[in-house]
Amino acid sequence: MDLENLRIFIEVARRGSFAAVARDHNIDPSSVSRVVASLEEELGIRLFQRTTRHLTLTESGNLYLCRVDSLLDELEHARDEALAVSVGPIGTLRVTTSVAFGHKFLVPLLPEFRDLFPDLKLELLLTDTNLDLVSERVDLAIRLGPNIQIGVICVKLFNTRYRVCVSPAYLEREKYLHVPDDLRVHKCLLFTLPNFRSRWLFRDNNGTVSEVPIEGDVVISNALGLRDCALAGMGPALLANWLIDEDITQGKLIDLFPNYHVTATDFETAAWLLYPSQTYLPNKVRVMINFLKRKCSDCK
Structure with a gap:
């Protein structure tokens, strides 16, 4: 047969x-x-x-x-x-993640991975839709958010956190942004998910959580677009550290409230590796997981 x-x-x-x-x-x-x-x-x-x-x-x-x-x-x-x-991992490895995370984090790692495993074919599916791993024949998914329990194997890659950031030009123009509650009078840049576009949560060093209602007239479905608008000085945006930490280091964006933990959903968020529950882990998936863990060993 x-x-x-x-x-x-x-x-x-x-x-x-x-x-x-x-x-x-x-x-x-x-x-x-x-x-x-x-x-x-x-x-x-x-x-x-x-x-x-x-x-x-x-x-x-x-x-x-x-x-x-x-x-x-x-x-x-x-x-x-x-x-x-004898020959190492072979076949086709199908990996999916969000558009922003794929462009910012995963794509830059592919040349090194390719050099390590030249006989392994790669299919990278960048989409903001959570694909069904089984029906879409996905070997490995990288998802972002709180702990994920959806009937698949789920391994934490690294912890994530969010920051409210603006460009230096915006802060020069709109000087009164000293505490989170000041956001009430600013037009924020909003993500399309319900919680992200209505209120942001702030937790101070004492563990006290406050909820700040936010409004804005620019709503975007992709984090890359939000980052570009923030860089252009269009307003405050809530963005993940893996996307904007480099911009903050280079002075292109300013973390408005570095002494607060900020979120729109849950304070404990992470990047997660997901793969279908099977009786064994294919070698092609194992080498990618080990590679990503090694590259993320210093991620905070």
């Missing part, structure tokens, strides 16, 4: 679409359909119930999927371990 045909069957079952799997492999949907039909003929059972709008597993197909999915994982594991001894 052709293992590639089994992989195609599993992907069709997860995606629920011949066309989606065909796009993933850059082949014609009829080719995927023929693979499934050939497998059904070989097994002597119908794997999918097809209608004009839906593709669902039959009872037999679901039972077959449950068995071959784990078996294929074991075969992949055996192959992965054997190859790692």
